[in-house]
Amino acid sequence: MKKLIFFLLLAALPGAASAAVGCDLNDPDRDVARLFPGSTGYKTRYLSIKGSGGQLLLERVEKRLGDKFKGLYETMDVPYTLYDIYKGKEVIGYIHGVNQKGEYGGIQVFLALERGGTIKAFYIQKLTSRAAKDLRSKKFGTQFERLTLKDFERYSPGKPVSAPLKLEAPAKAGKDFQAVLRAVKKNLILMDEFVFSKKEK
Amino acid sequence: MNIYAIAYKNLLRKKVRTALTAGGIALSAWVLATLLGFNKGYQEGLNRDIDNMGFQVLLTAKGCPYEAATLMLKGGTGLRYMPESVVKTVFQNPEVEKVTPMLMHGVFDPNKGENGAVAAYLGVDAVSFPPMKPYLEFKQGAWFKDNKALEAVLGYEAAELETREVGDKLLIPGIDREVTVVGVLKRSGTQDDGTIFLPITAVQKLFNREGLLTGLGIKVKKEADITALENRLYDLPDVQVVSMAQVKTTIMNLVNSARVIVMGIAGIALIIAMAGVINTILMSVMERYAEIGILKSMGAMPLDVFKMIWAETAILCGLGGAAGIGLAFVTARLSEAAVRYFLPYAPNGALVALDGDISGFAFGLILAGGLLSGLYPAWRAARVRPLEAIRIEGEQ
Numbered sequence: 001m002k003k004l005i006f007f008l009l010l011a012a013l014p015g016a017a018s019a020a021v022g023c024d025l026n027d028p029d030r031d032v033a034r035l036f037p038g039s040t041g042y043k044t045r046y047l048s049i050k051g052s053g054g055q056l057l058l059e060r061v062e063k064r065l066g067d068k069f070k071g072l073y074e075t076m077d078v079p080y081t082l083y084d085i086y087k088g089k090e091v092i093g094y095i096h097g098v099n100q101k102g103e104y105g106g107i108q109v110f111l112a113l114e115r116g117g118t119i120k121a122f123y124i125q126k127l128t129s130r131a132a133k134d135l136r137s138k139k140f141g142t143q144f145e146r147l148t149l150k151d152f153e154r155y156s157p158g159k160p161v162s163a164p165l166k167l168e169a170p171a172k173a174g175k176d177f178q179a180v181l182r183a184v185k186k187n188l189i190l191m192d193e194f195v196f197s198k199k200e201k
Numbered sequence: 202m203n204i205y206a207i208a209y210k211n212l213l214r215k216k217v218r219t220a221l222t223a224g225g226i227a228l229s230a231w232v233l234a235t236l237l238g239f240n241k242g243y244q245e246g247l248n249r250d251i252d253n254m255g256f257q258v259l260l261t262a263k264g265c266p267y268e269a270a271t272l273m274l275k276g277g278t279g280l281r282y283m284p285e286s287v288v289k290t291v292f293q294n295p296e297v298e299k300v301t302p303m304l305m306h307g308v309f310d311p312n313k314g315e316n317g318a319v320a321a322y323l324g325v326d327a328v329s330f331p332p333m334k335p336y337l338e339f340k341q342g343a344w345f346k347d348n349k350a351l352e353a354v355l356g357y358e359a360a361e362l363e364t365r366e367v368g369d370k371l372l373i374p375g376i377d378r379e380v381t382v383v384g385v386l387k388r389s390g391t392q393d394d395g396t397i398f399l400p401i402t403a404v405q406k407l408f409n410r411e412g413l414l415t416g417l418g419i420k421v422k423k424e425a426d427i428t429a430l431e432n433r434l435y436d437l438p439d440v441q442v443v444s445m446a447q448v449k450t451t452i453m454n455l456v457n458s459a460r461v462i463v464m465g466i467a468g469i470a471l472i473i474a475m476a477g478v479i480n481t482i483l484m485s486v487m488e489r490y491a492e493i494g495i496l497k498s499m500g501a502m503p504l505d506v507f508k509m510i511w512a513e514t515a516i517l518c519g520l521g522g523a524a525g526i527g528l529a530f531v532t533a534r535l536s537e538a539a540v541r542y543f544l545p546y547a548p549n550g551a552l553v554a555l556d557g558d559i560s561g562f563a564f565g566l567i568l569a570g571g572l573l574s575g576l577y578p579a580w581r582a583a584r585v586r587p588l589e590a591i592r593i594e595g596e597q
Contacts, residue, residue: 021361026314072340072385073364101364104372104379125314128363128372132312 494590
């Protein structure tokens with residue numbers, strides 16, 4: 001009876017505050033098949049920093065990223081959509097995207113990762129930039145293939161790219177090139193926190 | 202001990218039966234109060250939604266999509282234009298209080314998604330548009346002040362998607378022009394959440410559509426005859442009239458049809474509960490036949506017995522009715538969620554609007570129905586002959 005009353009009271013409470021925006025694939029069926037040819041299916045999971053460790057996790061992610069979460073839209077309760085990719089019953093990889101503030105609009109950066117965390121494919125789903133065509137080109141995206149979080153460890157957002165990273169910025173990309181790199185590093189850190197480091201434990 | 206205390210004690214003698222009967226009455230009261238609340242809430246919500254549009258009539262060029270969603274479906278194409286002079290023509294009608302010109306433009310952005318998508322911009326008048334949308338509140342910043350300024354106000358979801366804040370730049374694809382974000386709106390639950398608003402003259406210039414409009418919002422004076430105005434607007438060449446009043450009437454007609462059926466069900470529930478009351482009180486009278494006989498032989502008048510039994514009915518219905526109405530308040534949000542799930546369209550805001558008037562009316566109806574049901578058992582009890590009642594009890 002107490003549970004029933006509690007449930008009824010809960011239902012009578014005003015609605016929760018508006019949730020923050022996530023980053024989903026526009027057409028998961030098509031995109032999963034394109035990024036993981038040979039996959040047979042996928043499962044979708046929704047994770048957040050708030051739900052996976054809260055303030056402590058946020059501080060750890062910010063420290064590893066070398067930058068603070070900023071603005072109205074980069075908050076602890078942002079839901080991250082993680083696609084577990086299957087071949088039969090076996091997980092063969094992951095697809096994970098993050099929203100990143102660009103110079104002229106939001107950038108949605110997706111990474112297709114192998115089971116060990118190596119980047120298999122890089123994909124910008126949405127971008128508003130003067131260098132949009134170049135940043136979404138195959139040539140630019142290919143540079144990220146085979147990279148891991150370790151390759152980004154010495155990179156700090158906003159600072160020039162240094163060894164071991166060898167990434168070429170498209171002409172006119174300016175701040176958006178930096179934004180994309182920050183998004184990739186953040187994406188890899190979140191994947192490490194949400195998936196890979198948990199697997200090791 | 203007064204008559205109500207005796208009636209109350211009588212009810213407590215058969216606790217389970219009393220509780221079940223009161224439960225039935227409570228359910229009826231719950232259904233009644235919820236339905237009355239829904240009726241009020243839906244009507245208010247619909248009125249609010251229509252009022253929030255700011256204008257009751259929308260004028261567009263014939264065949265022009267008048268919603269952003271339709272524009273997207275058409276891939277940003279299919280827009281048709283009216284000359285700006287239509288503003289003067291419309292203003293000549295005495296029913297018109299205000300008008301606000303709008304110009305929508307869609308740009309194909311190849312960098313949205315795999316195959317590109319349309320980015321839509323709505324040019325609005327900095328002076329007349331904001332008062333037409335009083336429900337729009339700002340999370341950051343404010344409306345642009347100048348119709349020529351290269352500035353933008355973003356709806357909540359548009360701002361989230363573009364991660365824009367006040368002071369940020371927004372690039373218009375295709376024409377490679379920058380605008381500065383001067384305002385971010387709070388979530389409104391309308392299509393404005395996904396809209397990028399620009400000053401109308403700026404949109405006309407940016408997209409080479411000087412002197413043209415895609416829509417004209419018309420706010421009609423209170424008490425004015427909207428139908429007469431609409432009929433005159435239909436006579437204008439090459440325009441289509443989208444009447445929000447018509448939309449409202451159509452929806453309300455549908456809701457009213459459904460409401461008749463639902464009220465019928467509520468009525469049946471009420472009748473079943475009342476039958477339960479008659480059954481319970483009558484059974485109670487029969488069980489206490491000898492007791493009532495003794496009461497009368499001790500000097501109780503028929504009216505005293507009638508009042509005692511009637512008071513039992515009143516207490517039963519009063520408690521059941523109050524519990525049901527209380528339940529309606531507690532479950533209002535659950536009921537609302539269920540209605541939203543099943544109805545194809547439900548307005549924003551509270552759908553089940555319960556208040557003192559509705560509670561009082563539902564309680565009064567339940568109590569009146571209960572008292573009506575209690576008349577026969579009370580009358581039977583009042584007619585009990587003392588000697589006959591005691592003799593029958595003695596024979597048993």
